[in-house]
Amino acid sequence: MDLPTPQLDEGEVLARIERFALTTNNMTYAVYGDALGYWNLFPAEQSGYGCMPAWGHAEIVESRASDIPVGTRIFGYFPIATHLTMRPTSVTSRSFVDGAEHRTGTPQVYNLYEFEPRESDPRLDSLTAIFRALFITSYTAADYLRDRDFFDAEQFVISSASSKTAYGTAYCLADSPAQKIALTSARNMEFVKGLGHYTAAHEYADLAAIDSTRRTVYVDLSGDGDLRRRVHEHFGDRLAFDCLIGSTQADGFPEDDATLVGPAPVFFFAALQLDAYKAEGQSRAFMQRYRHDERDFLERVGGTEQPSIKLLEHTGLEDAPTVIAGFHDGSTDPAVGHIFIPNAS
Ligand SMILES: NC(=O)c1ccc[n+]([C@@H]2O[C@H](COP(=O)([O-])OP(=O)(O)OC[C@H]3O[C@@H](n4cnc5c(N)ncnc54)[C@H](OP(=O)(O)O)[C@@H]3O)[C@@H](O)[C@H]2O)c1
Incomplete structure (x- = not known):
């Protein structure tokens, strides 16, 4: 279904969602939507409904924010949708925060969008969409235990x-x-x-x-x-x-x-662990260490030698309910990584 492009207010940008991943973790965002505030991030228009969030990449295709030019590419948290209107705040050379009024009640990290140049190999973008939020959890949990x-x-x-x-x-x-x-x-x-x-x-x-x-x-x-x-x-x-x-x-x-x-x-x-690193001024050092080790991990699980995961790309959003049902009933093959390309062209 083609929806009209939203009219932007001063300070807003329109992101065109390029790709996102779905894993069981996205189910958990829905399960804990009330308890951990996930439903606040992308409010649904109809009451009683929620927009399940997903991690992925997007490109800014319209801008009324002077410090975010059209063509900027970002990685972060998006609804299962084709586009998202955002209000960039706290812009740095590496990231911005979506300061839209409704984005409250969750740890800050969910509102942070990192500038991320397009990888020459789209496979690496897909692996990042699948693993970034999961591997950062593995990584910080191991830090927590190591400490x-x-x-x-x-x-x-x-x-x-x-x-x-x-x-x-x-x-x-x-x-x-x-x-x-x-x-x-x-x-x-x-x-x-x-x-x-x-x-x-x-x-x-x-x-x-x-x-x-x-x-x-x-x-x-x-x-x-x-x-x-x-x-x-x-x-x-x-x-x-x-x-x-x-x-x-x-x-x-x-x-x-x-x-x-x-x-x-x-x-x-x-x-919360990531918010704590930020509060302690350790965010940058952490991310440098993390990004380096994430590359090694992605090469190990998604490289060409004996990958643990086969990527399956879905064009459009039509397959999303079936894929989500597979996570719900546990029938999904763990060897398959589901990637969605919501905009067909
Ligand atoms: N605390 C945090 O900060 C944090 C952050 C990220 C993720 N997580 C959590 O980590 C968990 C794993 O997420 P993931 O995305 O890594 O999962 P995933 O790769 O999609 O793996 C799913 C696995 O979970 C088990 N499973 C899934 N649905 C099931 C069902 N209905 N019945 C029985 N078993 C089922 C199966 O494993 P087995 O057959 O091996 O049991 C399945 O292979 C999620 O609960 C997620 O919310 C927590």
Whole structure:
């Protein structure tokens, strides 16, 4: 459907969305839309509806902001749409913040748009759209654990191990001598074994086979309450820390549970960690370190030698409901990376 181009007010720009990625993480933005404020970012016109956010690239095609010329290319958070009207503020040589009035209630990082020249290889743009928000989570979570001496873990047990955020975390924990044990579903076992980031892999039903005498940190991407209980009971007082990062198999935060054996889960929220780096004046140094290591990771998972992921490009938005339904019911093949090119030409 062709919609009329919006009339810009003074200070606004129109971004034409070039490509964005969808993964299970986008489902979580919807699930936590109220709790974590994601619905505020791109308000839907009809009440009772929300616009699911996605990460990707866009080009400024109209501008009434003197410091943002037409042709500027940006990376950031967009609705599943063809265009977005934005109000750039806090413009620096590297980025701007969308200062639109409704963009409140979430960590600042969601309102930040980095200037990003077009890669000569569009594949790298697609990999960035898929992995940037996920790998930055893996990376900051590993920093968080490293800053705490990995809780002296002898092993990390990582659930939803086939998820990109999970295997990115295993990759970022490579400097710890502790074993990286994957927990995954039967259908994704072969994929997980082939990744090369884990020391060993077990199906969820096989949890009891993991050595419970080793000091363990649980890195939880599934959010599954039954699994959490089984993990805590199995490792008992050898469970040093429960780091809750994701909820691929849950639709809310865990309730306080006094009957849970061992340490209560601690939610790790990458966006708050990034805001903290900014508040401490460390943003630039962090991003330099991060960008360098992200390149290496993208080469490892998406390069031409044994890539873990095959890119699947969808032109237009028509396939989005089917792809999202696959994330909802867990039927999506983790080896496929879904990229959307919303504007056909
Ligand atoms: N805390 C933070 O700051 C932060 C930031 C980014 C992402 N995350 C979270 O990290 C998690 C992973 O996101 P991702 O985009 O990396 O995932 P992904 O690559 O799309 O991986 C999805 C995996 O999750 C499991 N899964 C998904 N849907 C399922 C269902 N309906 N039933 C059963 N299993 C299902 C499957 O793994 P298995 O078969 O291996 O279980 C599947 O391979 C999400 O919950 C996301 O919100 C958190």
